[in-house]
Amino acid sequence: xxRATHVSKSFGATRAVDEVSIEIARGEILGVVGENGAGKTTxxxxxxxxxxxxxxxxxxxxxxxxxxxxxxxVGELTIAENLALVDRARFRFSSRKTIEREAIAKIAxxxxxxxxxxxxxxxxxxxxxxxxxxxxxxxKKPATLVLxxxxxxxxxxxxxxxxxxxxxxxxxxxxxxxxxxxLPEVLAIAERIVVMRAGRVVEANATTAEExxxxxxxxxxxxxxxxRRxxxxxxxxMGVHFGEIVAIVGVAGNxxxxxxxxxxxxxxxxxxxxxxxxxxxxxxxxTIAENLALRAKRWRKREAAGHAQQMIALYxxxxxxxxQRAGDLSGGNQQKVILARELDRRPxxxxxxxxxxxxxxxxxxxxxxxxxxxxxxxxxILLITSDLDEAFELADAIQVIYRGxxxxxxxPGEARPRVANxxxxxx
Amino acid sequence: xxxxxxxxxxxxxxxxxxxxxxxxxxxxxxxxxxxxVNGSIGSSFAIEGTLLKSVPLLLTGLSVAIAxxxxxxxxxxxxxxxxxxxxxxxxxRFGVVASLAAAMLAGAAWSSIATAMRMWRNAPEVLTTILxxxxxxxxxxxxxxxxxxxxxxxxxxxxxAGAALPSLGGLPIAIVACVVAWWMLYRTAEGLRLRATGxxxxxxxxxxxxxxxxxARAMAISGAAAGLAGGIELLGVTHRLFERFAAGYGYxxxxxxxxxxxxxxATILSGLFFGALVTGAGELQRTANISAAVATxxxxxxxxxxxxxxxxxxxxxxxx
Numbered sequence: 001x002x003r004a005t006h007v008s009k010s011f012g013a014t015r016a017v018d019e020v021s022i023e024i025a026r027g028e029i030l031g032v033v034g035e036n037g038a039g040k041t042t043x044x045x046x047x048x049x050x051x052x053x054x055x056x057x058x059x060x061x062x063x064x065x066x067x068x069x070x071x072x073x074v075g076e077l078t079i080a081e082n083l084a085l086v087d088r089a090r091f092r093f094s095s096r097k098t099i100e101r102e103a104i105a106k107i108a109x110x111x112x113x114x115x116x117x118x119x120x121x122x123x124x125x126x127x128x129x130x131x132x133x134x135x136x137x138x139x140k141k142p143a144t145l146v147l148x149x150x151x152x153x154x155x156x157x158x159x160x161x162x163x164x165x166x167x168x169x170x171x172x173x174x175x176x177x178x179x180x181x182x183l184p185e186v187l188a189i190a191e192r193i194v195v196m197r198a199g200r201v202v203e204a205n206a207t208t209a210e211e212x213x214x215x216x217x218x219x220x221x222x223x224x225x226x227x228r229r230x231x232x233x234x235x236x237x238m239g240v241h242f243g244e245i246v247a248i249v250g251v252a253g254n255x256x257x258x259x260x261x262x263x264x265x266x267x268x269x270x271x272x273x274x275x276x277x278x279x280x281x282x283x284x285x286x287t288i289a290e291n292l293a294l295r296a297k298r299w300r301k302r303e304a305a306g307h308a309q310q311m312i313a314l315y316x317x318x319x320x321x322x323x324q325r326a327g328d329l330s331g332g333n334q335q336k337v338i339l340a341r342e343l344d345r346r347p348x349x350x351x352x353x354x355x356x357x358x359x360x361x362x363x364x365x366x367x368x369x370x371x372x373x374x375x376x377x378x379x380x381i382l383l384i385t386s387d388l389d390e391a392f393e394l395a396d397a398i399q400v401i402y403r404g405x406x407x408x409x410x411x412p413g414e415a416r417p418r419v420a421n422x423x424x425x426x427x
Numbered sequence: 428x429x430x431x432x433x434x435x436x437x438x439x440x441x442x443x444x445x446x447x448x449x450x451x452x453x454x455x456x457x458x459x460x461x462x463x464v465n466g467s468i469g470s471s472f473a474i475e476g477t478l479l480k481s482v483p484l485l486l487t488g489l490s491v492a493i494a495x496x497x498x499x500x501x502x503x504x505x506x507x508x509x510x511x512x513x514x515x516x517x518x519x520r521f522g523v524v525a526s527l528a529a530a531m532l533a534g535a536a537w538s539s540i541a542t543a544m545r546m547w548r549n550a551p552e553v554l555t556t557i558l559x560x561x562x563x564x565x566x567x568x569x570x571x572x573x574x575x576x577x578x579x580x581x582x583x584x585x586x587x588a589g590a591a592l593p594s595l596g597g598l599p600i601a602i603v604a605c606v607v608a609w610w611m612l613y614r615t616a617e618g619l620r621l622r623a624t625g626x627x628x629x630x631x632x633x634x635x636x637x638x639x640x641x642x643a644r645a646m647a648i649s650g651a652a653a654g655l656a657g658g659i660e661l662l663g664v665t666h667r668l669f670e671r672f673a674a675g676y677g678y679x680x681x682x683x684x685x686x687x688x689x690x691x692x693a694t695i696l697s698g699l700f701f702g703a704l705v706t707g708a709g710e711l712q713r714t715a716n717i718s719a720a721v722a723t724x725x726x727x728x729x730x731x732x733x734x735x736x737x738x739x740x741x742x743x744x745x746x747x
């Protein structure tokens with residue numbers, strides 16, 4: 001159906017795709033997983049014929065259509081007009097009525113719900129826009145349909161709807177490729193999973209979470225020396241898989257602060273929740289809106305106030321409004337502002353240091369819920385904590401830090417009897 | 428709004444104290460005040476004098492405000508003012524625009540020396556900028572006594588610069604600079620990050636802000652503003668360079684910026700106020716024989732009052 005053999009592609013000095021062979025059968029749902037930059041999108045663009053390969057061959061039977069991560073829609077036109085653009089020649093002299101009738105038919109055929117085709121695309125929600133992209137692609141009747149990170153803007157309900165559509169397509173013989181870095185979703189829908197890392201396929205037939213976990217090396221580290229009475233050499237293996245929480249536990253002052261600072265400088269795009277929230281977390285003199293916008297690309301006062309208002313509601317921050325000084329908030333609410341800033345942009349990696357220290361029960365529970373939700377949405381989370389209860393409650397794996405050195409990775413069960421001794425440096 | 432009130436109150440108290448001091452020396456406070464007011468805004472001649480003095484103060488005040496906003500203590504306005512003027516003089520034969528551009532570049536380069544020392548050896552810019560002032564003063568002295576001395580070699584000064592601005596031509600430039608700086612600080616994402624860096628560099632760094640880059644940029648912009656002040660003073664007012672060219676404008680900028688609470692738009696008002704004060708003090712010296720140094724005295728009083736206000740504010744917020 002679709003077969004790529006020994007395909008390679010370089011951009012400048014980086015080898016985006018390196019000697020990759022991949023085959024997709026009729027009616028198959030294939031998951032392609034890997035970190036950002038692993039080469040998933042480039043490989044599929046080559047397969048779809050959007051990009052020429054430097055070497056290797058691609059054999060296609062029928063159309064291959066790719067639904068991109070970013071929208072390829074004309075905002076000024078209506079839903080119907082955007083769908084008509086797919087085959088422009090046919091609709092050149094059509095009336096609005098015909099165009100809309102055809103659009104409704106196409107939508108019905110795709111099995112996706114999207115009401116009122118006379119709406120301007122610019123007015124649609126992101127979820128609706130991605131639905132429209134999908135309808136557009138399906139209407140071309142491709143033999144193979146490639147979906148690039150389609151769930152990133154969808155609500156859980158919309159994800160379910162998408163999965164139903166994918167299954168329907170596959171039952172009619174269309175091959176569906178699902179590119180994602182969210183393991184739980186891929187496991188839920190794909191019949192076979194291909195794992196890519198650094199431009200290569202490292203596992204072509206994984207079917208279970210365990211198999212995947214073994215091949216996907218975590219996004220964090222090896223880490224260099226971090227000091228604090230620690231060794232001069234590397235501090236040992238450290239890895240967090242996407243979708244899991246790894247806790248680093250230890251008595252305060254054994255290098256946790258240095259580790260977090262090191263990760264902050266090494267992983268600039270990750271979400272960072274600093275240990276000392278009054279010093280490192282918020283700018284007390286600035287407003288909530290300003291604090292939330294510190295990582296934003298643009299700063300428009302009104303827009304930022306609107307966003308802050310949303311965050312205040314979403315993270316149940318107790319505040320008078322977006323213009324309140326962040327320094328006047330209680331500790332728990334300051335922490336919620338930090339969470340909102342760091343988690344709301346859905347980073348792949350989250351480093352949380354003592355995220356619930358000094359918070360009341362309710363706020364603690366809220367913080368823990370947010371971290372769990374981020375993990376189940378596919379983020380890799382490193383939890384640095386001196387609170388063992390917190391570690392055992394949240395973590396999928398535990399490592400102990402003592403004098404700047406990390407212990408092996410342990411499951412919570414293995415860790416329970418050993419943690420105390422490791423923290424004291426006895427074992 | 429409360430900050431604005433603080434500034435106004437501080438300015439009023441400063442003037443009142445000067446009047447009282449005059450009374451202690453046997454003058455009538457009312458008479459002193461009327462001389463001060465008449466001498467600064469009482470006639471079109473006085474107003475022109477006030478505006479002339481205000482232009483460099485506006486810009487050096489802006490220079491200090493931008494740096495302080497980013498949390499860097501650039502008190503090297505005097506030196507940046509001087510090298511700005513030197514560069515403006517050298518580039519003046521290429522026209523006004525080139526000359527002022529050279530002034531800004533030179534000011535930025537001069538302040539960036541302090542940035543470089545901070546980045547490489549962690550040298551505090553409070554010290555390095557002030558020491559760079561002395562170097563700039565000596566450099567100017569050497570230039571006007573040596574290679575750049577006037578062709579007739581009579582006085583330690585340069586020839587007339589090759590380009591000139593109308594005497595008040597700098598005023599619109601200075602006001603535009605303040606508005607642009609305000610826009611940059613309060614209406615752009617980078618300005619937001621610059622202010623965050625000034626308030627709390629730790630939190631800024633954790634929020635992904637490149638703190639070093641913010642500091643370097645703020646320092647360069649700050650130096651450019653002071654350099655521009657020097658260039659404008661040369662092209663619009665003195666037309667020549669001489670040893671006492673800077674006349675303390677760089678240092679006065681600190682008072683201007685503090686009275687404006689480091690706000691670029693308030694800097695316009697604050698610069699005009701101090702410009703009026705300096706001009707009025709000149710009149711005091713001429714008619715009442717009171718040293719014009721009272722203007723400097725007023726600057727010091729304003730700063731002290733603002734420090735007291737700041738302490739009161741802090742205690743109100745965090746009662747001990």
